[in-house]
Amino acid sequence: MPQPAFIVLAAAYLVSAAVVFRRTAAPTPPGQVTIRFSQWQLEGTVREALDAIIKRYEELNPHVKVERIDVPGSDTIYLPWVQTQMVGGTGPDLVEYVWAWPNIPRYFQPIDDEVVKPNPYNRGTPLEGVAWRDTNVDGMTNEDSFVKALNHYYAITVTSHIPRLVYNRAMLKTITGAETPPADYRAFLALCATTKRYAQTHGLTLSPLAMSKDSYAFVMYAIMSCELTGLAERLDFDHRLRITDLEAAGDYLRGDWSYNTPDVVAALHLLRELGDVSTPGFLQRTRDAALADFVNGRALMAVVPSWDASSLLQMCPFAIGAFRYPHPREDDPVYGRFTRGPFSEGPVLTGMGFYLNRTTKHRAEALDFLRFLTSQEGATLFTNISNWQPATIGVRPSNFAAQFTQETEGIGWGASFMGLTGTDALNYLRTQISKLWGEGGSVEAYRAAINAGVEGVIREDLRRLESAGRQNMCREDAVAAAKVELAPRDHPAEALPLATVMNEATLYQQRELLAQPRRQ
Template identity: 25%
Template sequence: MPVLKDLLSGVRNYFGVIIIVAAFIVSAILVYMNTSNAGEEVYVVQQGDTLERIASMYQTTVRKICEANYPDVQERDKPDVGMKIRLPHDAKNRIVTVRVAHWSLEPGARDGLNYMAKEYRKLHPNIRIVQEAIPESTYGQWFTTQMVGGTPADLMRDGMVAYNLLISYYVRYFTPLTEYVMNPNPYNRINEFSNTSLRDTMKDGLRSCYIPELQEYMAIGLTLHITRMFYNKTLLRQATGSTEPPKDFAQFMAVCEKIKQYKYFDTKTKGLITGHSNAIASLAAARNGYAAKGDTVRAADAAAKIEEHTRAIDATVQKLNNLVPIANSKYHMNMVEGNLFNVVTSKARNEIDYDHDCIVNVVEQYAGMKSGAITMDYAPYRAKFEIVSNYCRQSVPGFSGLNRDDAAMYFVQQRSVFMPTGTWDAGMLERQAADNGFEVGVMDFPYPSKDSPELFKHFEGPAYEDPTSSFRFACASPENAPERRTAAIDFLLFMAAKDNNIKLNDMIGWNPNIVGGVPAVGILKGFSPHVDGVVPGMNFQIGGESIIKWQQMYALFWVGQISYDKLRDEFTPFYLSRGYQDYLTVSKNWRRSLAMDEKLSSILRVKSFVTTDASKKAEYLEKYRYALLRPLNREMTVAYEQRLMRSASQDVKMPPAYQYSAEALRRIQGK
């Protein structure tokens, strides 16, 4: 009894302390139960996973994983992709952070990627996706800095750097994705593509993601982009009385002339005019009331005030600027160049496409000009510059000094009716149109028709379009971070799966890259490529001083500071005297790629010896032959080009590139 009495006394004396300790213990138990795995958490197996890797990721052992999944999982088993594995009670979730970098600052792009990251984490709770959106103007410098500094994002959108530099980065920093591209996407296992290689599920077969120099697929593209002409339906109706866009170049020019007569009303001006109009309506009602009552004095006073408001409206309108038909910039001119201006130059292929590849390259252009086979007075060339001149006269003044955002601002503020751009801007423009109270439409480029006979006789068809994958991501995770690399590639495959790719592009406002995706709706209906078309027949991109001279003269022609004849007279002699030397300067280092070819061929040969897989062996040997023959083909190509240019310089008469027999012409004309 004394012992019990002492115990009760101690409890009374230390009751408060006991309560605090008990509360602490209970809290600790609750925290432990909430933060520890309850034995029911599962992990979804990704491509390349092993039991050892999963155990390392969750800081447990293979034996414990097998015990938690007995008898379904044994220590020597290789887990299937998509299999769900129960994690042991003591497994600790190690968070893996994957960084995704790109330059698409459009609101939909970031929202779409965030949605994909959220959905992906539902399947892989230990993977955290963080995106880094870098402005387009600085992405190239940022990309290079990250590569050189050894701090690239795990998934880098490739581009904005010189191609030869990108190749060197691919070799040193990026993981080849051929293995994943040539096999079925595990995230397509529940649809019709379960047994189809990832490459064959994409509309373009991921052609742009294949790097011939490396014989590898280095990226995966998630969308397709093509270019069209956007227009403001609301402004078009107000300025012309119709929402129907022009069908050809003659109509386009006529519509532009009408648009230039229409005033631009900003928000402030609209408010002023609305205020005056409301005042006029009120005064008119009052005047009529006074007149009905015979109060001529007040009626006259109301009429005078109406006149004042009317004059105020007229004065305000007189101060307004007129609409500018086309929102343009140097950035947008690059798109119109190939899609509209150059379509009338295609016939030049018949004269100077000496290697019969249906493309006029820089060597053929120079050889044709140097030999006199073609000149700047060639009728299709003059037709092109007539189109350029007329188009530029309808553009924003000083457009050659504006950037992409400046032109987009003109269009969004309803100061212009037309703007050429692509699917990458479609979603943004549709949202801005809704916010600013106008409707946006998409039209094809206004090509010459019979209404422009001098242009139409050189027109053979629309610009040929063969869109390839865009929004491409490559994996730059370092080798010493295998968990990040595996997770990054798996997230890329997740976004490339059918349903996810459709959802991602729908949120952004782009066209899905997946075969058999949902039909385009809304504004995207206007984006179907011209699979039958023509390619340009003019190419002055020879490099060196010649290309600088061409860009300077062409920009002056854009803004009307020089005529076509002056451009021809100044550029032609400079080009003919400098072109060959510029070609040699630009191409003198082409043999430096031999070292890369030799390295690649050696690697492929060793792989073919080592592998025991017959299909892999055949693949490696085929790539080895290509890598071995490529330097020889390049030698032959350069030798041919140099001989062609030297022959042109030696007054050798160059026959037309194509010559048709009478029978061939008869059959062609018959079709």
């Protein structure tokens, strides 16, 4: 018998295909150009925002009709749908895509020449005459806009996201008499304790914080990164004011830190305290279950990324607010000696990138729509209706989205000490987390598990990275040699596109780490 999940998947795909066929087959009036774009953002009022932008664009450009194609599921349904459409030659003119997904150069065309030109829809604004690239808050340095592996600009991005603690305004006032969320860590713990007492006194099923297996990482990585600023500073041997997780993994193998280092032990105690104030059993609960707890009044607060928070505005029968997790600062009596703030949330990097179909017959119109979408007028419509962050310089976020504005000022070393080398190490650290938060869990149990196995998975990740780096270098050398040997005699190759010195140095460093035993 077919599994229910497969039936649902097949039904969703057939419905999406029918929608595409109907729109593709619809007649187009003489002289009118129809462009289509696909996307998977079904949260909140994002679709309504896109429709408002389409309506305004069509008023300005009556010869162009814009159709939006919604396909849910991100990489579970949407990605296979896109791949099928692109291979079959029926792909939309613009496609929301992700840089890490396959076949970018096969499906899409670079837009290097376009991003250096001014956006005509910004005439009469402070961005008039400014290169399109420079009107984006991150300068199109994000991994979707500029795909480093291909050395080309490919996508135009329209928003950015950050997680926050969302809270029930009415419940906060009922429990505490206050209308503003806690401003520091001790006040946060006090609020959680007060909430527990209130629930017990009134016989309520009420947790201070709703969290799930899908959302805890948003807070976990931030806690570790902020609490370990002192350790990161000590490990910054090159004085670059930045440590990556991969570099932290190398420092671990060299014996410069461990999960017994006092700073790390303190950070793990912070994580343990987070679990103590969260919904019991949250490691087994889904994102939807945690949101349901919050919407139905079974939690005062919830860990929510901004893309979900906009949906809560529609779902909640009460007013909601949002605030950043209050990390302990230098004056904290327990954790202050390990950290140094204020804490940055890193550089703003935008997403929701739209890529230009390599085979589109309406390149000019598709690019023109993207220009309006990311103009000050288009971005203002987007944030005011969707309550998501705008990606265009000079556009103020909506009042609700403003609560999710990323904090870029302060200290941010980059490493979370919970990602390390990547796939194996990341999965190992997270699969063992039940020993910290599960029933009977403790910091000591988690440390024992990590100390027993993390070195092996770090080395396995490094072996894979070293092998991939070596193979890439060999391929680049072969391509460079071919360009020299096959170049016409009267037009010899001017330069060899070899691997950078930094890539080669990284490869040798990884080999050295693998060859040496870990220092204790």
